[in-house]
Amino acid sequence: MRILLISEDNSLKTIVTKFGDNSDISVIIHDDDSNPIKVLSNYLSLQPSVIIIDDDYLAPNTVPILESMRKVNKKTKIIFATSDSSIELGKKVSQLGIYFYAIKPVDENEFRELLDSILKAKSQQYYEP
Numbered sequence: 001m002r003i004l005l006i007s008e009d010n011s012l013k014t015i016v017t018k019f020g021d022n023s024d025i026s027v028i029i030h031d032d033d034s035n036p037i038k039v040l041s042n043y044l045s046l047q048p049s050v051i052i053i054d055d056d057y058l059a060p061n062t063v064p065i066l067e068s069m070r071k072v073n074k075k076t077k078i079i080f081a082t083s084d085s086s087i088e089l090g091k092k093v094s095q096l097g098i099y100f101y102a103i104k105p106v107d108e109n110e111f112r113e114l115l116d117s118i119l120k121a122k123s124q125q126y127y128e129p
Contacts, residue, residue: 001122003115004046006030006039007054012081015108016052019115036061040068048076050118055082055089056104066096077118081106 001024005016008031020027030042034057043051051069055062069076077099082089085103093101100114 001050001119002026002028002046002048003050003052004028004030004043004048005052005054006042007052007057007081009054009056009081009104011105012052012054015106015111016115019112023119025115025119031057034058034061036065036068039065043069044072047073049122050077050079050115052079052081054104055080055084055093059084063092063096066093066098070096079114 003016003020003025005012005027007013007029013029013031016027017029019025028046028048030039033039036058039058053062053066058065066078066080069078074097078097079100079102080093080098081102081104083104090101099118102111
């Protein structure tokens with residue numbers, strides 16, 4: 001399974017990288033360019049099972065990027081992280097099929113449990129008769 005983290009947040013990078021180190025998960029970090037075209041291109045070329053999107057890194061382009069990702073693949077699990085706790089943003093992104101909405105700073109243990117649950121669900125999908 002591949003996880004694509006789109007963020008410059010060192011805390012998120014550390015949590016996700018540690019998780020990848022302790023499992024057979026491939027973690028790719030996109031933190032070099034917040035240009036929407038480059039973000040979408042990276043997403044299309046990698047075809048990750050899980051995307052962790054940091055709104056603080058992509059704003060104000062986060063919602064259009066999410067809409068484009070959803071048009072390409074509705075099955076990708078999207079974890080949305082933000083320090084913006086506004087209801088307006090929550091309404092916008094919840095309509096896009098977000099798997100999990102996290103307000104930063106995220107708790108490392110809770111985030112690891114979330115990633116573990118996604119990993120378990122994915123492995124059950126692959127092995128069910």
